[in-house]
Amino acid sequence: MFEFSVLATTGRARAGLLRTPHGDLPTPVFAPVGTQATVKTMTPRDLRELGATLVLANTYHLYLRPGGELVARLGGLHRFMGWSGPLLTDSGGYQVFSLKTLRQVDDDGVTFRSHLDGSTHRFTPEKVVAIQEELGPDIAVCLDECASPLDRAYNEQAVARTHAWAARCRASHRRADQALFGIVQGGIFPDLREQSARFITSLDFAGHAIGGLSVGESKEQTYATLDLLDDSLPRDKPRYLMGVGTAQDFFEAVARGVDVFDCVLPTRLARHGAALVKGGRLNLKNAQYAADETPLQEGCGCYTCQAFTRAYLRHLLVANEILGLHLLSLHNLHFLLDLMRRIRASLLDGTFEQLSAQQHVSSDV
């Protein structure tokens, strides 16, 4: 279980396969985010049609509603949400630390108030493992403290806590049918990142997550940190870059040995009326698309592009029709899932560098 094989490499980039209880997971892989046990507006069959292989759900949100215990009673998250493929949950740490004024952290854990009703709750490393064992994803992660990436003093403290909590998570984790990933922190500080990688890898996790990136630092700082971690993390275990999901990031991070990605970007952009297209984004609410008979992206194979014009999609968005959000989400997810499939295929057939060079020409999304 959770055997990870590297099938092909180009430099530090690799195509692999991670064995899970819900099927073999080809890597690199992009996981759509299903915060509340649903990728917003998408059915599980929509996701399968898009070729999604891994879905992320949020521990914080599901703990608050409907609760880990209830999900366990109903047969676990896979059965609950009707997704039979591999599932990943985060630790809830990122959401809790985003609450800012609503939380109080100490060495033993973090006390916070629900964004839903203000009620008080407490996450400890053991509690977060227990919730994820109730939810039952294939891959769970440790509770970590997310510091602002540029704050040295805070990162020193956060790394120390993240390490103590990782050890406690590791010790309390029981489910053999669930992989637990440790999370490396340390902001943009090379010595802290190295120290964190050294400690976290010493605990023999099934895989390693890279936290605290893409939260305010520059792209150069992100990539420098990934360069450093590529040397510090063992190559025979999967690496998961949390919360990252633009086309440019895919190429840069895959080139630095990252295997797993998740990001709310495609569904969040859809809610703002934006579509991912080659070389940029379209804001569909712009009047210029009112009579535009072309699809979102010429040549795109997704249902949205096969069946509808920009003019119709704009109409749906302007008229506040939910179908507009669905069709844009579908396209945006296809855009990133398809890109990741092409990246993986290029690693397998040795053309990753060409694909990456083309991407640089067609520019940043």
Add this chain to the structure above:
Amino acid sequence: MFEFSVLATTGRARAGLLRTPHGDLPTPVFAPVGTQATVKTMTPRDLRELGATLVLANTYHLYLRPGGELVARLGGLHRFMGWSGPLLTDSGGYQVFSLKTLRQVDDDGVTFRSHLDGSTHRFTPEKVVAIQEELGPDIAVCLDECASPLDRAYNEQAVARTHAWAARCRASHRRADQALFGIVQGGIFPDLREQSARFITSLDFAGHAIGGLSVGESKEQTYATLDLLDDSLPRDKPRYLMGVGTAQDFFEAVARGVDVFDCVLPTRLARHGAALVKGGRLNLKNAQYAADETPLQEGCGCYTCQAFTRAYLRHLLVANEILGLHLLSLHNLHFLLDLMRRIRASLLDGTFEQLSAQQHVSSDV
């Protein structure tokens, strides 16, 4: 074009087939409502999977946004919304008369203010025909005046206007690939209904719509009016009962010779968290469903019931997840479309009375 054949009858109930430019339409038929050129939350392929054969769109809403001219420029409503089957539009009259304080009616037409931005517009019979010719549905209807069904004086006036407007609509309608239906008004007053049926049928429309019912009168009054109209309307043309769509209404109205129905009920109920089930409705937001592992309706063949529990659907609704609205809409539409298919099949094999008797036992929805 628009040839209507009655294939089988049981008493006054009939199974038929209406030829349209977008395919043969088996009747009796229930048309889901796509107010703004989309049946809320449903893709055209979802609708096809559900076996929907006819979709209704709203002239008032599409006139205001995105406008009939734009839809025409984009190739018409079928192409615009990606629905290749038969389409029906209403006249906009019902919506305009629902505006109450925002409209002023005179013998020539009705002036109203947009619910979107307060701008002033005017519908005349000719204008409403022209908009529907721009939209391009297979079936269009005349502008009518919708009076409160119990108000004798108002109905006398409304019938007179509806007749004058019907004649003007008939005279201005040009598209040979579009059927125009006349609308019979008259509230619950037998003499007015008979007078209206006599006048409207004299204009030789392709079919007849029955307006002004299911808007405040009792069920007995609705059915008595349908009884009367069954004798007054020609049997060789389709009859369309506007805005009616409960299971009980289907049986009662089909038994009185009605062929076509439309109603927002299934999608509107979904937005309120309610599911149509045999013998009643479920309010999924009730706490009693929080851990309910059964489907909405045992034995239902729809995707929602095949893939999800009441507990999960309740979670989606409580968490304000759009997917909940989609999955409930899908089930509710399936419920009514499937019922209408069974009604039609029972007419063809001579078991309509048995099916109707079973329905009475399993009670009102």
